[in-house]
Amino acid sequence: MINKKITIMFVDDHAIVREGYRSLLEKQVDMAVIAEAESGEEAYILYKKYKPNVIIMDISLPGQGGLVTISRLCKFNPKIKILVFSMHQNPALALKATQAGAKAYITKSSQPDVLIRAIYDVYRGQNALSSDIAQALAFEQLVGERAVLSKLSVREFEILRMLVEARSTQEIAETLNLSPKTVSNCHYLIKSKLGVNSDIELTHLAIRMNVIHLLDFSTSVFQKE
Numbered sequence: 001m002i003n004k005k006i007t008i009m010f011v012d013d014h015a016i017v018r019e020g021y022r023s024l025l026e027k028q029v030d031m032a033v034i035a036e037a038e039s040g041e042e043a044y045i046l047y048k049k050y051k052p053n054v055i056i057m058d059i060s061l062p063g064q065g066g067l068v069t070i071s072r073l074c075k076f077n078p079k080i081k082i083l084v085f086s087m088h089q090n091p092a093l094a095l096k097a098t099q100a101g102a103k104a105y106i107t108k109s110s111q112p113d114v115l116i117r118a119i120y121d122v123y124r125g126q127n128a129l130s131s132d133i134a135q136a137l138a139f140e141q142l143v144g145e146r147a148v149l150s151k152l153s154v155r156e157f158e159i160l161r162m163l164v165e166a167r168s169t170q171e172i173a174e175t176l177n178l179s180p181k182t183v184s185n186c187h188y189l190i191k192s193k194l195g196v197n198s199d200i201e202l203t204h205l206a207i208r209m210n211v212i213h214l215l216d217f218s219t220s221v222f223q224k225e
Contacts, residue, residue: 008034009055012036035052041063047076055081055082057085059093059097060087065158070102071101071154078101081103082102083119084105087108089133152194159187163203
């Protein structure tokens with residue numbers, strides 16, 4: 001039992017999800033949801049306003065995306081405590097989230113008590129993984145072709161995701177608050193690190209590594225049309 005309430009911000013773009021898990025968390029006598037956000041940009045603003053002890057955040061967010069949001073928040077406060085709560089059971093994505101600065105990665109298929117325990121762990125400064133992610137990491141170890149993802153920085157990974165969504169350099173730059181020149185330079189570095197010579201090869205590689213489906217590629221495309 002914690003001596004004081006753990007203050008929490010919940011970040012998810014689905015209102016029904018936020019409502020359901022807020023109800024779960026507020027049943028805990030030592031937890032209180034003090035803020036909710038629908039996007040990474042809103043999460044950044046609300047964190048500075050409310051300064052919650054723990055942020056519970058989906059990684060599939062509109063706009064700048066979850067990975068960039070985690071990285072941005074951690075730059076603002078290196079001691080920040082972020083727990084990723086995602087439907088994605090891909091160990092590569094979990095590694096990227098922790099590389100960005102998250103303390104925990106829990107899948108939404110986990111039992112509620114797994115999330116509760118992870119909140120306590122993160123609050124105490126410990127790391128946590130749900131069992132499905134821990135097992136996937138233990139068995140897979142990102143061998144073979146998919147290991148190249150580890151060569152990309154968080155920014156480069158997010159730009160790769162947007163490139164295979166057919167977003168323009170200008171659109172990526174505006175979304176990530178970068179200059180078009182920086183995006184173009186990252187585009188070149190991504191191809192160099194992944195060992196491809198063209199955008200077609202880059203897209204094919206991203207498909208083989210499941211990068212497109214990691215963050216709901218099909219949904220984002222339909223939303224744009």
